[in-house]
Amino acid sequence: MITTISKFLKEKGITPSVQRIEIMRFMLTHKTHPTVDDIYRELSKSIPTLSKTTIYNTLTLLCDKGAVISFTTDDNTTHYDGVVEEHAHFKCKNCGQIFDVPIPMINNSEPQGFDIQNVEVTYYGICPKCTEYQ
Amino acid sequence: MITTISKFLKEKGITPSVQRIEIMRFMLTHKTHPTVDDIYRELSKSIPTLSKTTIYNTLTLLCDKGAVISFTTDDNTTHYDGVVEEHAHFKCKNCGQIFDVPIPMINNSEPQGFDIQNVEVTYYGICPKCTEYQ
Numbered sequence A, B: 001m002i003t004t005i006s007k008f009l010k011e012k013g014i015t016p017s018v019q020r021i022e023i024m025r026f027m028l029t030h031k032t033h034p035t036v037d038d039i040y041r042e043l044s045k046s047i048p049t050l051s052k053t054t055i056y057n058t059l060t061l062l063c064d065k066g067a068v069i070s071f072t073t074d075d076n077t078t079h080y081d082g083v084v085e086e087h088a089h090f091k092c093k094n095c096g097q098i099f100d101v102p103i104p105m106i107n108n109s110e111p112q113g114f115d116i117q118n119v120e121v122t123y124y125g126i127c128p129k130c131t132e133y134q
Helices: A002-011 A018-029 A036-046 A052-064 A103-107 A128-132 B002-011 B018-029 B036-046 B052-064 B103-107 B128-132
Strands: A069-072 A078-081 A088-092 A098-101 A115-126 B069-072 B078-081 B088-092 B098-101 B115-126
Touching: A002 A018, A018 A036, A018 A052, A036 A052, A036 A078, A052 A069, A052 A078, B002 B018, B018 B036, B018 B052, B036 B052, B036 B078, B052 B069, B052 B078
Parallel strands: A088 B115, A115 B088
Antiparallel strands: A069 A078, A088 A098, A115 B115, B069 B078, B088 B098
């Protein structure tokens, strides 16, 4: 798996250091939308020299290169996700678990028993005025 | 306007102090999705005793009572919004301005010249497992 991840990082334009490979491997094998703290808690067991700053900087690089995505929930926590294909997240207000769900869920009849109470939608792009001057 | 806002706060179950009224008034008259810092910069001119902590605590209370909403953008900044009706946000990657847009924008042909590059959707509610035990 290390060779595959190393190749994947190179394809994304990222030099594959040992720590970057381990963080990317963690993201690909943990679909739990971890935070920097979650990743640190797990990975520092096997890599004691790993710092939270390195994890944060690596994740920022991986996000910039499109290898992972990040999103922030209502408690102001940043989560990271190795699933980069377009999808929505559902956060349970009771247990706090975050699920991957299809984006058009809002128009459907709340499949699989998910009880939606509110939705936060943010689009990113270029506004009409900036498009005009580009 | 102060009487109207005072009445509005009471209806939401909030005791209307001078500072709360001023913060709520700011939210109703500034549809620019301000941050705590933006509000502090403006309001501290007329209320020198106002602290960022008071603004933050007041906004948290206003959010809890449904008088304003908050959302976080990709630069990890929390914005507040006096428009509480369900809508989406569009953040321009060039100028940083945040616009109010209708939610189903993603299925339409990018109205008004907005060039959408990506969308972040987060649903909040109760997951199937937690629904079962309620």
